[in-house]
Amino acid sequence: MTALLDPEEAETRVIHELIDFAGKDVLDVGCGDGRMTWRFAELTRSVLGLDPVAASVEQARRNTPAHLRSKVTFQVEDITAAQLPAAAFDVVALSWSLC
Amino acid sequence: MNALERMWAALRPGGLLLDIRPAPERPWVQVWRGENVTMVGQIDDSYRFGTLKVADAAVQAVVAAGRVARERDVTFTYLYHLYSVDAWLEYMAEHWSSALIPADVIARAREALPPGVEGEVRILRIIRATRLRRV
Numbered sequence: 001m002t003a004l005l006d007p008e009e010a011e012t013r014v015i016h017e018l019i020d021f022a023g024k025d026v027l028d029v030g031c032g033d034g035r036m037t038w039r040f041a042e043l044t045r046s047v048l049g050l051d052p053v054a055a056s057v058e059q060a061r062r063n064t065p066a067h068l069r070s071k072v073t074f075q076v077e078d079i080t081a082a083q084l085p086a087a088a089f090d091v092v093a094l095s096w097s098l099c
Numbered sequence: 100m101n102a103l104e105r106m107w108a109a110l111r112p113g114g115l116l117l118d119i120r121p122a123p124e125r126p127w128v129q130v131w132r133g134e135n136v137t138m139v140g141q142i143d144d145s146y147r148f149g150t151l152k153v154a155d156a157a158v159q160a161v162v163a164a165g166r167v168a169r170e171r172d173v174t175f176t177y178l179y180h181l182y183s184v185d186a187w188l189e190y191m192a193e194h195w196s197s198a199l200i201p202a203d204v205i206a207r208a209r210e211a212l213p214p215g216v217e218g219e220v221r222i223l224r225i226i227r228a229t230r231l232r233r234v
Contacts, residue, residue: 002181002182002183002186002189002190003179003180003181003186003190004179004180004181005177005178005179005180006177006178006179007178007180008178010175010176010177010178011119011175011177011226013175014119014173014175014226014228015117015119015228017173018117018171018173018228018230019115019117019230027106027109029102029106036119079102079105079106080101080102080105082105084105084108084109085109086108086109087108087109087110087111087112087114088109088111089109089110089111089114090110090111090114090115091110091114091115091116091117092106092109092110092114092115092116092117093117093119094106094116094117094118094119094120095119096119096120096121097102097120
């Protein structure tokens with residue numbers, strides 16, 4: 001392996017320090033290949049991951065563990081154009097999406 | 100409607116917005132050989148600073164409009180581990196190509212971690228995570 005990203009799991013620790021994901025409906029904006037989604041999805045009630053890059057979304061779908069398939073959904077969508085239900089999520093997570 | 104307004108509308112009242120992104124600081128590069136650490140310099144990714152400033156202003160605007168309240172900021176270090184200088188440069192070319200790596204930084208890294216020597220290059224990236232709550 002040539003690269004290991006955050007094996008210390010600093011990011012995971014921080015997101016769980018800031019948010020209690022248990023039983024929450026989560027909108028994951030800029031989900032990419034699901035790198036961050038998997039750090040909290042287990043605990044949630046549901047996750048909708050959006051990303052404008054189709055290849056990333058396809059990879060996220062492929063990477064979805066079987067036991068999470070019933071509650072994690074990924075869509076190719078740009079947040080600025082997405083038709084989202086109003087007041088439907090407990091948490092909106094933006095991982096490196098505003099930059 | 101901009102991105103933050105759409106997210107605000109999608110949140111239930113009292114819902115939380117988690118914003119994670121790099122801080123506007125140039126990442127440091129270290130070479131580790133056993134317990135010995137050499138700071139070889141910084142990556143120049145200042146191209147991103149303007150975008151980060153725009154993002155800060157956008158967040159500040161929704162806070163000022165009373166739509167969300169800033170609750171907590173946490174800053175942490177995100178580490179990249181790469182097991183040779185060439186692996187580091189390949190990673191940068193593939194995933195972080197807009198960043199500039201000064202030639203003297205590469206030279207110091209090669210001096211500190213010659214080919215065939217066991218060790219690693221670490222990139223230390225400062226990340227800021229902010230929790231905001233829909234008012």
